[in-house]
Amino acid sequence: MSxxxxxxxxxxxxxxxxxxxxxxxxxxxxTGKTRVLTTRFAHILMSGRAGPGQVLSVTFTNKAARExxxxxxxxxxxxxxxxxxxxxxxxxxRILRRHAAQVGLEPNFSILDTDDQxxxxxxxxxxxxxxxxxxxxQGLMGIIQRWKDRGLTPDRVTAAEDTxxxxxxxxxxxxxxxxxxxxxxxADFGDLLLHVTEIMRNQPEILAQYHRMFRYILVDEYQDxxxxxxxxxxxxxxxxxxxxxxxxxxxxxxxxxxxxxENILRFEKDFPGARIVRLEANYRSTEQILGAxxxxxxxxxxxxxxxxxxxxxxxRGDKVxxxxxxxxxxxxxxxxxxxxxLRQDGHRLSEIAIxxxxxxxxxxxxxxxxxxxxxxxxxxxxxxxxxxxxxxxIAYLRLIVQPADDLAFERIVNLPRRGVGDAAMRSLxxxxxxxxxxxxxxxxxxxxxxxxxxxxxENLAELxxxxxxxxxxxxxxxxxxxxxxxxxxxxxxxxxxxxxxPEAPGRLDNLKELVRALADFETLSGFLEHIALVMENEExxxxxxxxxxxLHGAKGLEFDTVFLPGWEEGLFPSQRSxxxxxxxxxxEERRLAYVGITRARLRAVISHAANRRxxxxxxxxxxxxxxxxxxxxxxxxxxxxxxxxxxRLTTPPIFSGAFALTAARPRLAPGAWEQASxxxxxxxxxxGARVFHQKFxxxxxxxxxxxxxxxxxxQSGEKRVLDTFVERA
DNA sequence: AGGTTAGTAATTTTT
DNA sequence: TTACTAACCT
Numbered sequence: 001m002s003x004x005x006x007x008x009x010x011x012x013x014x015x016x017x018x019x020x021x022x023x024x025x026x027x028x029x030x031t032g033k034t035r036v037l038t039t040r041f042a043h044i045l046m047s048g049r050a051g052p053g054q055v056l057s058v059t060f061t062n063k064a065a066r067e068x069x070x071x072x073x074x075x076x077x078x079x080x081x082x083x084x085x086x087x088x089x090x091x092x093x094r095i096l097r098r099h100a101a102q103v104g105l106e107p108n109f110s111i112l113d114t115d116d117q118x119x120x121x122x123x124x125x126x127x128x129x130x131x132x133x134x135x136x137x138q139g140l141m142g143i144i145q146r147w148k149d150r151g152l153t154p155d156r157v158t159a160a161e162d163t164x165x166x167x168x169x170x171x172x173x174x175x176x177x178x179x180x181x182x183x184x185x186x187a188d189f190g191d192l193l194l195h196v197t198e199i200m201r202n203q204p205e206i207l208a209q210y211h212r213m214f215r216y217i218l219v220d221e222y223q224d225x226x227x228x229x230x231x232x233x234x235x236x237x238x239x240x241x242x243x244x245x246x247x248x249x250x251x252x253x254x255x256x257x258x259x260x261x262e263n264i265l266r267f268e269k270d271f272p273g274a275r276i277v278r279l280e281a282n283y284r285s286t287e288q289i290l291g292a293x294x295x296x297x298x299x300x301x302x303x304x305x306x307x308x309x310x311x312x313x314x315x316r317g318d319k320v321x322x323x324x325x326x327x328x329x330x331x332x333x334x335x336x337x338x339x340x341x342l343r344q345d346g347h348r349l350s351e352i353a354i355x356x357x358x359x360x361x362x363x364x365x366x367x368x369x370x371x372x373x374x375x376x377x378x379x380x381x382x383x384x385x386x387x388x389x390x391x392x393x394i395a396y397l398r399l400i401v402q403p404a405d406d407l408a409f410e411r412i413v414n415l416p417r418r419g420v421g422d423a424a425m426r427s428l429x430x431x432x433x434x435x436x437x438x439x440x441x442x443x444x445x446x447x448x449x450x451x452x453x454x455x456x457x458e459n460l461a462e463l464x465x466x467x468x469x470x471x472x473x474x475x476x477x478x479x480x481x482x483x484x485x486x487x488x489x490x491x492x493x494x495x496x497x498x499x500x501x502p503e504a505p506g507r508l509d510n511l512k513e514l515v516r517a518l519a520d521f522e523t524l525s526g527f528l529e530h531i532a533l534v535m536e537n538e539e540x541x542x543x544x545x546x547x548x549x550x551l552h553g554a555k556g557l558e559f560d561t562v563f564l565p566g567w568e569e570g571l572f573p574s575q576r577s578x579x580x581x582x583x584x585x586x587x588e589e590r591r592l593a594y595v596g597i598t599r600a601r602l603r604a605v606i607s608h609a610a611n612r613r614x615x616x617x618x619x620x621x622x623x624x625x626x627x628x629x630x631x632x633x634x635x636x637x638x639x640x641x642x643x644x645x646x647x648r649l650t651t652p653p654i655f656s657g658a659f660a661l662t663a664a665r666p667r668l669a670p671g672a673w674e675q676a677s678x679x680x681x682x683x684x685x686x687x688g689a690r691v692f693h694q695k696f697x698x699x700x701x702x703x704x705x706x707x708x709x710x711x712x713x714x715q716s717g718e719k720r721v722l723d724t725f726v727e728r729a
Numbered sequence: 730a731g732g733t734t735a736g737t738a739a740t741t742t743t744t
Numbered sequence: 745t746t747a748c749t750a751a752c753c754t
Contacts (some may be wrong), residue, residue: 059743060744061743061744062743063743087743088743088744114742189744192744254741256741256742257741358741360740360745360746380742380743417730417731420730421730423730532744533744534744551741552740552741552743553742553743555743592741614745615746616745
């Protein structure tokens with residue numbers, strides 16, 4: 001415990017010891033900002049200035065919050081209770097539950113995810129007779145979200161601001177949407193911050209209460225805060241000014257989601273007398289990598305400015321490689337073979353990442369890795385709680401707790417099929433609206449009155465009966481048993497068992513996993529709160545796999561080797577980004593490139609292809625401008641750069657159709673890469689075994705040839721695949 | 730009511 | 745190309 005300060009360098013120590021008054025810590029990539037935050041927390045406690053419950057620590061991700069909590073416990077040598085440490089959303093929800101009445105909600109309000117949000121908004125738009133084809137609901141959802149990001153309640157939105165949607169009706173629909181949320185006793189993500197800020201703006205006594213409570217404030221990733229978050233922090237800090245924000249303006253990559261870099265650039269003005277400490281000693285990357293990254297980011301205007309220097313005392317490292325390739329498939333082959341080579345040299349696959357600009361780019365690599373037998377994982381795909389079957393199950397659970405949850409009711413009333421169609425729903429809505437009662441109660445009344453008849457009536461009567469039974473069961477047997485029973489009795493499990501699609505068995509597994517996850521919580525509502533706010537994948541870090549992810553998803557991570565494919569104009573920097581926000585967009589793309597390079601400890605390989613398939617057709621691309629911006633002394637241009645330029649001159653710029661593709665593509669020694677790879681033998685799978693493959697689903701092994709299996713897939717026909725890619729079902 | 734088909738639209742996504 | 749939705753048929 002003692003001597004926790006000794007493990008810091010001079011600048012880190014300065015950031016930790018400047019306890020009183022506003023402090024901005026500009027922490028470059030890999031300079032130990034989490035260490036500073038956690039040590040500062042410990043130092044506040046050790047200096048006796050505040051207790052554990054009097055420090056507010058805000059992060060953006062649950063992962064960051066968890067890491068901070070663990071490291072604080074490690075420094076103090078004991079687990080700490082009663083911390084106010086969490087994401088903006090989790091903390092806001094916690095506070096909002098105490099004061100829900102101030103904004104017209106009950107303390108047990110439910111938190112909607114984007115799916116619910118969109119459905120609700122569609123309904124409101126329909127009620128307002130907006131043509132959903134001309135004006136896309138997701139467009140309006142974006143507008144509303146951005147208003148919420150800026151702390152604008154409907155009454156604060158000016159008419160001048162409301163012009164670009166449905167002829168200036170966005171504000172009205174926003175207001176109607178907020179009304180609907182209130183009657184549903186629900187809040188969307190944006191509301192959590194918006195409501196809390198609104199309460200603190202309007203209720204000085206409540207604000208004062210939190211001033212007394214939080215003597216110190218710590219903020220992580222300050223460059224990513226949006227305006228409401230900023231307003232909220234400023235309100236909280238206004239009495240004592242003991243606010244410490246840590247961030248890096250060069251890593252601000254979420255402006256499209258409402259983050260405002262200006263928050264960090266303006267810090268000194270917002271908090272007069274603020275101290276600024278720069279963390280510039282990077283302990284992660286080699287000098288070459290830092291040199292390349294710094295040279296690139298120097299092209300941005302309006303930076304606070306930092307000069308990263310290597311804090312590592314090992315080798316200077318290899319130059320950042322820039323490799324030009326003919327087409328995207330060659331790029332995938334090149335990276336695949338490089339990874340094979342690294343693996344043969346004894347490098348762990350989990351220390352290798354491929355970082356792409358957009359999600360669809362991972363596909364080419366997946367396909368390549370499947371043929372090569374390189375295990376990979378896609379980070380940040382569909383999340384567990386976003387899967388349809390999980391959301392359905394959750395809707396059932398929500399209805400057990402909150403019979404008035406209309407959104408949940410709509411989701412599952414006809415799932416599995418109960419014969420509830422348009423006509424039945426219309427009468428339910430009509431009754432619900434005219435009597436001002438939730439849909440479930442409306443159902444009960446219409447079943448009783450006989451307005452619903454036939455099979456629908458029977459099925460719904462049974463459903464209502466079931467819900468009463470489950471609520472009782474919840475009291476008697478607890479939430480785990482209830483959930484399991486509910487999934488069976490509702491017919492939901494049976495529905496998936498009857499489904500013959502290849503995903504169905506996986507979905508059933510997910511449902512089992514959900515029931516298992518429920519056991520980790522004391523109560524059902526505790527679980528529901530968790531899933532609303534913690535939308536992350538638990539990572540299965542067990543296996544040694546290459547990571548495939550977007551650049552955005554890579555923030556905060558680091559790897560020995562990083563591949564950065566697709567550095568081409570239009571793709572990266574992205575065309576759309578530049579069209580939408582011009583120079584600002586370009587600079588954000590450049591920061592994204594900077595984030596990408598600085599993820600690498602030892603090796604970074606940038607590549608670009610002259611031709612790339614986008615959807616159905618081929619498109620020829622020029623190298624990204626970012627490549628030219630890399631300082632020459634830190635990069636080595638290798639690969640087919642010259643050859644490609646010549647080829648490009650003699651080949652038409654745009655290829656279309658499969659014929660042109662096969663004709664134009666250079667053929668590298670076929671099988672050359674496959675030869676190099678010999679994946680470690682998996683447990684042998686006998687002929688006749690039923691197996692599961694990620695892409696092809698379930699099948700039966702017909703023949704075995706060393707590590708190659710001929711499998712008759714139930715959905716995709718017969719295929720030959722490597723045994724490492726199937727598991728026994 | 731429910732399944733089928735044609736049309737449409739496609740970055741990034743910490744909660 | 746694929747995935748999703750809205751109209752359309754049975």
